[in-house]
Amino acid sequence: MRIGSPKETYAADEGLFRTRTQWAWFGILLLSLVLFPFLSNLYWLYLVCLISIHVISATGLNILTGYTGQVSLGQAAFMGVGAYTVAWLDNHAATPFVLNLLAAGGVTTVVGMVAGLPSLRVKGLYLAIATIAASFILHFVFLNWESVTGGARGMNIAPPQAFGHELANADTFYWLVMPVTVVMVLLAANLFRTRVGRAFIAIRDRDISASVLGISLPVYKLMSFAIASFYAGIAGGFYAYFFGAINPESFPLLMSIFYLAAVIVGGLGTILGSILGAVFMTLTPELLRYGVDVMEPFVDDASALLSPVRTMVFGLLIVGFLLFEPHGLAEIWRRVRRFFHLWPFRN
Amino acid sequence: MSILRVDGLSLAFGGLQALRDVSLDVAPGSITAVIGPNGAGKTSLFNAVSGFYRPQAGRVVLEGQDISRVTPPRRAALGLGRTFQNIALFRGMTVMDNVKLGAHVRTRTGPLAAMWYLGPARREEVRIRAEVEQEVFDFLEIDHIRRSPVAGLPYGLQKRVELARALAMRPKVLMLDEPVAGMNREEKEDMARFILDARDQWGLTVLMVEHDMGMVMDICDQVHVLNFGEKIAGGTPAEVQAHPEVIAAYLGSDDMATLRERLRGERGAA
Numbered sequence: 001m002r003i004g005s006p007k008e009t010y011a012a013d014e015g016l017f018r019t020r021t022q023w024a025w026f027g028i029l030l031l032s033l034v035l036f037p038f039l040s041n042l043y044w045l046y047l048v049c050l051i052s053i054h055v056i057s058a059t060g061l062n063i064l065t066g067y068t069g070q071v072s073l074g075q076a077a078f079m080g081v082g083a084y085t086v087a088w089l090d091n092h093a094a095t096p097f098v099l100n101l102l103a104a105g106g107v108t109t110v111v112g113m114v115a116g117l118p119s120l121r122v123k124g125l126y127l128a129i130a131t132i133a134a135s136f137i138l139h140f141v142f143l144n145w146e147s148v149t150g151g152a153r154g155m156n157i158a159p160p161q162a163f164g165h166e167l168a169n170a171d172t173f174y175w176l177v178m179p180v181t182v183v184m185v186l187l188a189a190n191l192f193r194t195r196v197g198r199a200f201i202a203i204r205d206r207d208i209s210a211s212v213l214g215i216s217l218p219v220y221k222l223m224s225f226a227i228a229s230f231y232a233g234i235a236g237g238f239y240a241y242f243f244g245a246i247n248p249e250s251f252p253l254l255m256s257i258f259y260l261a262a263v264i265v266g267g268l269g270t271i272l273g274s275i276l277g278a279v280f281m282t283l284t285p286e287l288l289r290y291g292v293d294v295m296e297p298f299v300d301d302a303s304a305l306l307s308p309v310r311t312m313v314f315g316l317l318i319v320g321f322l323l324f325e326p327h328g329l330a331e332i333w334r335r336v337r338r339f340f341h342l343w344p345f346r347n
Numbered sequence: 348m349s350i351l352r353v354d355g356l357s358l359a360f361g362g363l364q365a366l367r368d369v370s371l372d373v374a375p376g377s378i379t380a381v382i383g384p385n386g387a388g389k390t391s392l393f394n395a396v397s398g399f400y401r402p403q404a405g406r407v408v409l410e411g412q413d414i415s416r417v418t419p420p421r422r423a424a425l426g427l428g429r430t431f432q433n434i435a436l437f438r439g440m441t442v443m444d445n446v447k448l449g450a451h452v453r454t455r456t457g458p459l460a461a462m463w464y465l466g467p468a469r470r471e472e473v474r475i476r477a478e479v480e481q482e483v484f485d486f487l488e489i490d491h492i493r494r495s496p497v498a499g500l501p502y503g504l505q506k507r508v509e510l511a512r513a514l515a516m517r518p519k520v521l522m523l524d525e526p527v528a529g530m531n532r533e534e535k536e537d538m539a540r541f542i543l544d545a546r547d548q549w550g551l552t553v554l555m556v557e558h559d560m561g562m563v564m565d566i567c568d569q570v571h572v573l574n575f576g577e578k579i580a581g582g583t584p585a586e587v588q589a590h591p592e593v594i595a596a597y598l599g600s601d602d603m604a605t606l607r608e609r610l611r612g613e614r615g616a617a
Contacts, residue, residue, distance in 0.1 A: 195475075
C-alpha cells in the first residue's frame with residue numbers, strides 16, 4: 001500500500017522515480033541484470049542479448065510512432081544502415097567498436113531524417129507507405145552498391161575488442177549490449193520529462209494545437225525521426241557485431257513489422273511498453289517451442305505438425321492483444337501496480 | 348496605438364468569400380469581442396490572424412510588426428496565444444503536461460540536453476514547474492487536478508485547462524474562441540472573472556469570439572460585428588447594440604424594440 005508521497009521541492013516531484021519503492025525496484029532490476037550472466041547458461045544469455053538489441057530499436061520506434069504519432073515501417077532498414085556502417089568501418093578502417101557504433105548512430109540519423117521528410121506533408125497510412133518506400137530503396141542500395149556493401153554476399157564483421165578481449169560470445173557480449181540498453185532506455189525516459197518529449201506528444205495528439213503553442217512541426221517531426229533512427233542505428237550496429245555477418249536479407253520489411261508489433265503489444269507511447277513488447281516478441285516463439293518439445297512424445301510427427309501451430313498461436317496472441325488489451329502490456333502492468341497501491345483496502 | 352491591427356483582410360475559399368476587407372484595431376490592455384451570426388467569418392478571422400489561413404489580401408500587425416507571412420509557431424513566439432472553439436487539449440497528457448506545454452516558446456532545452464537531463468535542462472524544468480504552479484494553477488484554481496489526464500475531466504474544467512495552457516505562454520494578445528460556449532451560468536461567471544483578472548494581473552490584451560451576448564456586453568471594451576464576412580459595425584457595446592445594421596443582421600428585421608429587450612434580458616442572465 002502507498003499513502004501519498006510528499007515532496008518539499010519541485011525538483012524532487014519532477015524526478016524519474018518519485019518514491020523509495022520505485023528506487024528500490026530499479027535497484028533490484030539493475031542488480032539482477034548484473035547477476036544474470038553468472039546464474040544462467042549461454043542459451044539464455046544469447047536470448048537476452050537479442051532482446052536487448054530489440055529493446056533499443058523498439059524504444060526508438062516507440063519514440064517516433066508511439067509518442068510522436070508518425071507511423072514508420074522503416075525501422076529495420078534503418079538498422080540495416082547502422083549495421084552496414086559498422087561492417088564497412090570494421091572492414092576498411094579498423095576503428096574501435098565504440099567509434100563504429102557512434103558512427104552507425106550518426107549515419108543512420110542522417111538517413112532517417114531524409115526518410116522522414118515525407119512526414120512534413122503526409123501522415124498516418126500515407127506516411128507508412130512512404131517509409132516502406134524508403135525501406136525498399138535502402139534494400140536496393142544494400143543489394144547493389146557492391147563496392148561498399150558487398151552486394152548479395154553481404155559482409156563479415158569481426159567481434160568487438162575491449163581491453164584485449166574479444167566479445168565474441170553472448171556471455172561477453174552481454175556486458176557491452178546490456179549497459180548501453182539500460183542507458184538508452186533511461187535517456188528515452190528522460191526525454192519525456194522535458195519540453196522536447198511533450199512537444200512530440202503534442203504533435204501526436206493534436207498537431208494544429210501544437211503549432212499554435214509555438215511548436216514547429218517540421219523541426220520536431222524530423223527530430224523525432226532523427227532520434228528513432230539513431231536508436232535503430234545503434235541497434236543495427238550491435239546486430240552486426242552480434243551475428244558477425246550481414247546481408248541485404250538480414251533486414252527485411254517483416255522485421256520492421258516485428259518492431260511495430262512489439263511497440264503495439266507492449267504499449268504505444270510508454271517506455272515500459274517498448275521493453276515489454278520486445279521481450280514478448282522475442283520470448284514467446286521460444287516458449288512456444290518449449291511447448292512443442294513437451295508435446296512431442298504424445299503426438300505423431302510432432303515437429304512437422306506443431307511448428308505451423310506455433311506460428312499460428314503467436315499470431316493469435318498478437319490479435320488477442322489488439323482486441324483485448326489495446327493499450328498493451330504496459331497497461332496490464334499499471335493495473336497490477338494500482339491494485340497493490342490500494343491493497344488491502346480495496347481490490 | 349493598437350497592439351494588434353487587422354488591415355483590409357480578405358479571404359476566399361474558391362468562390363466563397365469568407366472575409367471581405369475586414370479591418371479592426373485592438374487597443375493594448377483591452378478586451379475586444381468579435382461577434383456575428385453563424386457563418387459570419389469569426390473563426391476564419393481568428394484562423395487568419397493566428398496564421399492557419401493565408402488571406403488573399405490585407406495585413407496582420409502585432410506591435411507594429413507585420414506578421415502576415417509568419418508561420419503559426421513564430422506568431423506564438425511573438426506573443427500571440429489562442430484557444431479553440433472545440434477544446435484542443437492534448438488528450439494523452441495530464442493537466443500538468445498540457446499547461447507546461449504552454450511554456451514551450453519560453454524554454455530552450457534541446458533534445459540532447461533533454462535526454463541527459465542534467466544542469467540547464469533540469470533547472471529549466473523545475474523553473475517551469477514552479478511558474479506553472481505558482482502563477483497559473485493557483486490563479487485558475489486547478490491545482491487539485493494537476494495529475495489527472497485531461498480526457499476524463501468535465502467540460503468546464505477542460506475549458507479552464509485550455510485557458511491555463513494559453514496563459515502559461517504569457518502571451519501579449521490572447522485570442523479566445525468562444526470561451527464560455529456550452530457552460531452553465533456558474534461556469535460562465537467563473538470564466539468571465541478569470542478573463543478580467545488575467546487582463547488586470549498580467550496586462551494582457553484579449554480578443555475573443557463569443558456568442559453569449561450577456562458576457563460580451565458585460566466585460567468587453569470594444570465589440571466588432573461581422574456579417575457574411577464583412578465588418579458591419581464596431582465600437583463600444585452600447586454603440587453596437589444601437590446600430591441598426593447589427594440588429595438587422597441578428598434579427599433579419601428592423602424590429603429594434605424587440606432586440607433591445609432581448610439584449611437587456613440576456614445581460615441580466617449573465
